[in-house]
Amino acid sequence: MPNTTVEFLPAHLGYLKSYFRQKPMNLLFPFSATLSTLLTAWLVHKAALGDPALVTGFVLVATLAALGVIEHCSSSCRCRSPISGHGACARMTALFRNP
Numbered sequence: 001m002p003n004t005t006v007e008f009l010p011a012h013l014g015y016l017k018s019y020f021r022q023k024p025m026n027l028l029f030p031f032s033a034t035l036s037t038l039l040t041a042w043l044v045h046k047a048a049l050g051d052p053a054l055v056t057g058f059v060l061v062a063t064l065a066a067l068g069v070i071e072h073c074s075s076s077c078r079c080r081s082p083i084s085g086h087g088a089c090a091r092m093t094a095l096f097r098n099p
Contacts, residue, residue, distance in 0.1 A: 029072075033069065033072060033073055036065065036068065036069050036072070037069050039065055040062055040065040040066050040069055043058050043061055043062035043065055044058075044062045046058045047059045047062055
């Protein structure tokens with residue numbers, strides 16, 4: 001899987017590229033991504049119920065969980081740009097553009 005974060009490092013920080021590993025996706029990733037998505041949905045459901053203080057807490061945790069799911073699932077796309085129009089990235093961006 002390409003690690004696009006190293007492309008944005010300035011030249012004087014080029015030595016940091018050795019700290020970023022580039023490994024293929026393993027079989028655990030789809031299961032953990034699905035479990036994380038279900039956990040996020042459960043947190044959103046819990047946020048819709050109950051005391052305002054609990055709602056605030058569940059919304060904050062659900063937001064962090066959703067950002068984690070989006071970050072990990074978007075980094076697993078094989079294309080470089082989500083607007084390239086090919087494969088999983090095109091389907092993912094189409095979902096966000098046309099809810």
